[in-house]
Amino acid sequence: MNLDFSQIVPYIPFILKGIGATLQFVSVSIIIGLFLGIILALFKIMKKPILRWFADAYTSIFRGTPLILQLWIIYFAVPQLSGYDISAFLSAVLAFGLNSAAYVSEIIRAGILAVDKGQTEAAEALGVPYKSMMANIILPQAIKNILPALMNEFITLTKESALVATIGYLDLMRRAQIVGADLYRNFEPLLIAGVIYWVMVFVLTKIGRMLERRLRKSD
Amino acid sequence: MNLDFSQIVPYIPFILKGIGATLQFVSVSIIIGLFLGIILALFKIMKKPILRWFADAYTSIFRGTPLILQLWIIYFAVPQLSGYDISAFLSAVLAFGLNSAAYVSEIIRAGILAVDKGQTEAAEALGVPYKSMMANIILPQAIKNILPALMNEFITLTKESALVATIGYLDLMRRAQIVGADLYRNFEPLLIAGVIYWVMVFVLTKIGRMLERRLRKSD
Amino acid sequence: GSESNNGTAANNESDQNDEKEVLIMATSADFPPFESYDTDGNFEGFDIEIAKVIAEELGYELEIEDMSFDGLIGALQSGRVDFVMAGMSATEERRQNVDFSKEYHRSGEMFIYQPDESINGLEELEGKTVGVQLGTIQEEGADVLSEEYGFEVKKVDDASVLIQELMSNRIDVAYMDKTVATGYINSQGLEGFDDPTTSSPGMGIAFPKGSELVEQVNEILTALEKDGTIDELEEEWLSEYE
Amino acid sequence: MIKTTELTKVFGENTVLKNISTTIKPGEVVAVIGPSGSGKSTFLRCLNLLEEPSAGDIEIDGKVITTPKVNKLEVRKNIGMVFQHFHLFPHMTVLDNVTYAPIKVKKFSKEAAEEMGKELLAKVGLSDKVEAYPNRLSGGQKQRVAIARALAMDPEVMLFDEPTSALDPEMVKEVLDVMKDLAQTGMTMVVVTHEMNFAKEVADRILFLDNGVLMEEGEPSTFFAKPKTQRAKDFLDKVL
Amino acid sequence: MIKTTELTKVFGENTVLKNISTTIKPGEVVAVIGPSGSGKSTFLRCLNLLEEPSAGDIEIDGKVITTPKVNKLEVRKNIGMVFQHFHLFPHMTVLDNVTYAPIKVKKFSKEAAEEMGKELLAKVGLSDKVEAYPNRLSGGQKQRVAIARALAMDPEVMLFDEPTSALDPEMVKEVLDVMKDLAQTGMTMVVVTHEMNFAKEVADRILFLDNGVLMEEGEPSTFFAKPKTQRAKDFLDKVL
Ligand SMILES: Nc1ncnc2c1ncn2[C@@H]1O[C@H](COP(=O)(O)OP(=O)(O)OP(=O)(O)O)[C@@H](O)[C@H]1O
Ligand SMILES: Nc1ncnc2c1ncn2[C@@H]1O[C@H](COP(=O)(O)OP(=O)(O)OP(=O)(O)O)[C@@H](O)[C@H]1O
Ligand SMILES: [Mg+2]
Ligand SMILES: [Mg+2]
8 A cells, every 4th residue: 555645735724624614513513412412311301201202202313314314404405495595504513413412312311310319309308490400410410420421422423524525514524535536545635634533532532531530529 | 395206116125225234234343342342441440551551542543533544444455454355344344343342432431430339349359250240240230321322322333334335335325325326316215214224223222222121120 | 556465357367267357346336327226236337338348358257346436546546446437537636646548438517407597508607606516527627617707616515415405596507417417407307508618538447556457448448439339338328318 | 387187108009108197396306216118208208298198288387288289399498308318419519518509599699608508517517628528528527518408498397317327326426416406496307217315315206107107106205115006115125 | 367467558648557466266256346437447358358458467377368479369259248338239139149159259050059049048037039139128138138148158257347337227136136146156257347235245356446556455345344545435435
């Protein structure tokens, strides 16, 4: 295998521009996914059957069908059905955020169930309303234990983001592929993208570890 | 939006054949990933720094770089470097299994850490060797709590499997694309693939829930 | 390059046995009428037929592997396959990294649009948004034409997305390979006109850099041109897309 | 005043409380005793609606709280509860544990809450642990924080569910002392306990539960000296 | 025979055991008492190497077990341990809890192990719970299973770390009774306990630890009647 990076050099600025695109898009998607995921997880543990049913159906659909289909439906079907011209960025963060929420909700559900029931009782006995109890007592403890699983999900999201290329949003991966197709050499651009991804994931992991340590400071 | 499924009908057997391919490939990958993931998780909680370092580096690399790069290196670079002509199937299950192991190991690490330390002590006090303790005492309890996160990972794997199309393995998604190109109509085959994926994930989820219930029968 | 060692034609002279030698071709069978699957899952198309003839002439058994477009390039770069036929255009940049045969077909480009529009020539593209597929020769062409005719270029990932963009009114016109364009016109009721300026290179067969097969294949292609085989195949596969 | 009328609680097929009627007067200290599984915790938990009674009524200060439209949170504001296993919030400091509910529920300012919190912590002898996390405390210290946490809501009644049975013996006294002080301030208290000496000394009345039935109630002196039922006799034989 | 010589254990900067030297004879029942945090559990855990001693030696039947090359698993096979919080394996039935180690470690056949397991469970009065899961048991029942589990390895010594302090008072007796029976069979036992009555009645000798130091040891009758040190006096005042 003869690798030759010299031809790639002029394309490097083009590839690097993908970092910003990927980061921006991933961070917004993570926030949407986390926020919706928490709400869905709460639905899943509630006593109202209708909410549970809704959350289960949501999870089933968004985990069960290919992300690219969800992306296509949002990006292509929405304007054709509603006439609203949804932008590539908005479709992408919506599709990824909604999809991620399904995964995140399962992780958080498990985390909440693992928190000692006594915590809920203590909060209830103090007259703390449900919302505050969840936000201040249960979730902070749940998240401590599930942080590794959440990190997995965020990293997956970062790397799946290449899909958005299909709707014309030029992320890192897609840029590497374009350079590859231009030159008919795609190992080299892919290796460069690989290194950049590795650095991004490395930083994400470090942030996760830091957070984990902060959450464990009370141990 | 005008959808027209009538033209798809003759292609349906062609698409359905992808189910077997995807299932076979996914199930072998899951087994490899689970097996390696457990071993890596054990490395991570061991006292030997060298094993911990290895497992951390492994996770960093396999989570940190795009799966497609890993797939390509195995499929394209292995034959050139070693002379062994690796098949598309073998490359695919290796790449997916090795990649999944990195994610699974993080999930299992968290699961093991969440098992009450008293369990380890009780087993140690009985003179139970480390391996048996892990296999019979710790892991069964760990897995009960992390099953939702593991299911997430397996479902992600099922859906990422579309990547193997780049090395010529005809999975469900690739077949849908081919039919779409053939008919100059893409939404319809993608929707059909979506339904099939949904059924597969639904069955996988049911199996997971069943397992969860069996593991909880002692509660 | 050519030091690949996985049983492809380029190097299996050394392990002769009584079986017929295998020639491995890679393609991306989502590009009808050049290469696609029939409903039984067999390969069919213009490129496929040419490849069969070439293999026969060379005395090899043809084996076809289907993979997505990115995979084709990886397969060439790593020398895992003997050649690729996938409607590839032989540009100068690409020639640095793969060897191309002589041109065996040229289909040209087309502008297509929704039937409620009416655009009858390059001049009427002014102010419109024209979509092209990334990494294709149409992309390069559109960049040049847009200067002259004053339209905006939007680049997307593949042909199917281009069509959906058209349906969603995000682009006014799609600029694509004529054969593919004709397929969409027939199947989705679109309209279009030929690009009169087309100067894109034609399609070539791609080989790993330094492949010994290039010469032999070029000879065969010349012969096939002369005896009318290529014309026949074009008539059979491509005529309804003209 | 707390009044239960024919209070009954059913779990599935299991009737855990059977027609319990009793009245707890303001300022009274009531000790609830009985064998394990007899329904003591369930009785206590019904009083602040942590368990929903299956039948019968509970009246607090003349207001029936066992109607569907009652606001549980309002009821609980006036009833403090201390658990066997403390259930402190592990991710908050001791002071935050104590001030959290006043700030969230009673809308105290942070300053006011902290001032009050520090005062309460001083009362239970933990002024030096204000900034510590619960995991750094001994069991006795944890339970004293839990008492301070409940008192911070300024409740009219305090419920205790075996507050000392998870503690090492040398720590039992420090918690019981805090409870005695509290009793002397005139707080209404319902205490599920296995500490017979505490019950004898501090309680105004004993409720003896067995198998979900309120078998006996009466003053400690008479109850411990001559229990009326055989069940109570057997029980006292085992634990005294 | 167990003999510790200048046994010392350091956690970080914290010296938790300081030069403990004592000898436990075969068949002897030794009660270890002392305030919380004094190092009782750590002492016990050193004996079966759950904690690695920082200095000093432990000898069991003449063999030094505090050398780096000792096989910990071999040592532990002969030493049973019972924990305060039982630590039963929650995903296994009671019988599986008892038979697991004999089958895995001593290579008993399943039949032989189950026969022995049922016998032991009968001895601790739990014949009817053989197929139950631990979560269905009361605390006293759990602890009796834990004792049976440890006995199933046929150990020469049994270590108990506060075996009754997580139990409701009426259940304490059922566990102590099992332990008394065991003592009568001549089992060597080291028991960390807060049950002073048990220590008085059953133990042959008392070890009193304070702050990591073995302050006093002696016969229960003399120790409880007139402790030599002020520390021991203070401690006994609090807990008796
Ligand atoms: N949530 C529940 N679901 C089903 N049964 C329950 C529940 N809570 C308690 N019980 C059952 O109700 C009965 C009474 O339990 P409760 O905890 O009130 O007893 P207790 O007197 O407090 O015992 P202990 O001294 O062990 O705390 C027991 O048989 C118990 O198994
Ligand atoms: N793993 C550990 N790491 C650090 N310090 C420890 C560890 N285990 C115990 N200690 C400390 O060692 C000291 C003695 O602990 P130990 O558990 O032996 O006391 P104890 O006498 O058993 O107390 P208790 O009656 O509360 O069980 C305590 O100060 C404790 O904080
Ligand atoms: Mg109770
Ligand atoms: Mg201890």
